[in-house]
Structures are given as structure tokens and as C-alpha cells.
Amino acid sequence: MAVDYSALLYDPIYAELGVPATLTLADTDGAEVEITVYDQTRRKALSAGSAEVTSVEPSAFARIPELTGKGIAVRDCYGAVLTFNGRSWIVRNCKRQGSPNGEDFGEVLFLLKEMVSTDG
């Protein structure tokens, strides 16, 4: 494929929307990896009988080539701590989103959950 979507699509998006983040993988003794993500948090509502409970589903996109370049596989990110925009989250799930150039050049959507305080 002649079109390089990484250069033409993802580079401008991450240059404009991306923010610096640190990813701390589980079982790495707190080693932090610097990556770029952009916030994808969206409103979400779930039913509770006849009622609807409204909240948000925190999430953020990252680029798979950036992770790969730093020696991180998507499957290693489950349970990692992702810190960006002044908050820290736990990565509870990873959804791959392919690029026209192939999955390896696409993105991963980190689905996040709140960190639970352990100080009582």
C-alpha cells in the first residue's frame, strides 16, 4: 500500500491531541515507560432496572508502533498503571484497532478503571 497512514494520519493526530503519559507495567518493579496517549473518555450509561445510571468509561489511545519500539507488547499492558493528564488509572482491558497498513501499525485503546486507594 502506497499510503503511509502512520505518517499521514496518526502522526498529526498524536501531535495535536496526544499528551505525555507514563506506563508502569505490572511485575516491572515500578519501571516507568514514557509514551504518548490521547484521552478517549466517553459518557456511558447502564440500565439499572427502569433507571439509567450515567457515568463515564475512561479510556485512552496509544500507538502500537510506539509500544513495540519500547519493547512493550499489548498483552503486557493488562494491569499496568497509566498516568496522564494528572491522573493515574489501571489498564483493565486493551482493544486493538488496526491501521490500513496492518494491525502492527494501528492503535490500542486502553480501557481504564479507577485506582483503588490502599491506604485504608
Added chain:
Amino acid sequence: MADVREDILARLLEVVATIPNIRTAVRNNVDINEDQLPAAIVFDGDEETNDASDVSMRPAHRPTVVQMTPEIVIAQQADEVGSDLTTLRRELIKRVLTDTELNEQIVKTGRHGNGAIRYLGCQTDVGWMRSLHGALRAQFMFKYTLRPEDL
């Protein structure tokens, strides 16, 4: 004027509001935000009688037995939402079935009359939002005497 149905539902709201840690107790509010959780919502129940099969000459305004089945929803978001819902359910059932005002003054169960309060069961739903979300829907049956002349 005495409207037992309204008395039951109003008292139910007061009872669920006493459940420990409940932040919001409302009636028929279908729009809840995460800031209000854990929440308890009392939904007015359907009513049924057996009068459809009553073809006697009984005057229309004579008392009849009604069964109302309100639903109470408990919603919560937490990492351990299952345990939270279990605890809230326990408090809900205990408080509704043992509430003196509901039993003795409104529904008039046991030696106070021929009313009854029964726990029918519950269903749960879970899903992800900011953290794990869970909702528990519990149904109760209230049997009481409807006296048209008192309405």
C-alpha cells in the same frame, strides 16, 4: 382519606433511606448519576386483585384484597461491587420485612390483620464504567385491603 398504596410506597422510601452507606434514596427517578451512588430507587409497583373473576352481587365499593409488587433498585460502582450489593441487599430485605410501621400500621400483617409482606426475589446486572457497576433489582409483594370508601 386513607390510601394504603401511597402509605406503603412512602414508607418504603423512608426505609431504604436508612440503609447504611446509601447516598441517594429516591422514588421513581430514572436518571441517576455516578455521584449519587450507592443509590436506592423505589419504583411504584403494579397492583393486582382477584376481582376479575368475582361475578357475585357484592357491592362495588366493598373492600377487596390487593397485591402490590413494588421494585427497589440498588445501584453501586465499586471494585468489589458484588460484595457491596450483597451487603445492601441484606440490609434492604431485613429492613423492609421487619419494619414495624409497614407491618403493624400500614399493611397490618399477622395479628394486626390479614395483610402480608413477602420478598419475591432479585436480579443483578453488572457492567464497566469508571469502575465496576452493578445494579440489583429486588421485588416485594404487599398484600393489603383496599377500602374504596376510605379513599
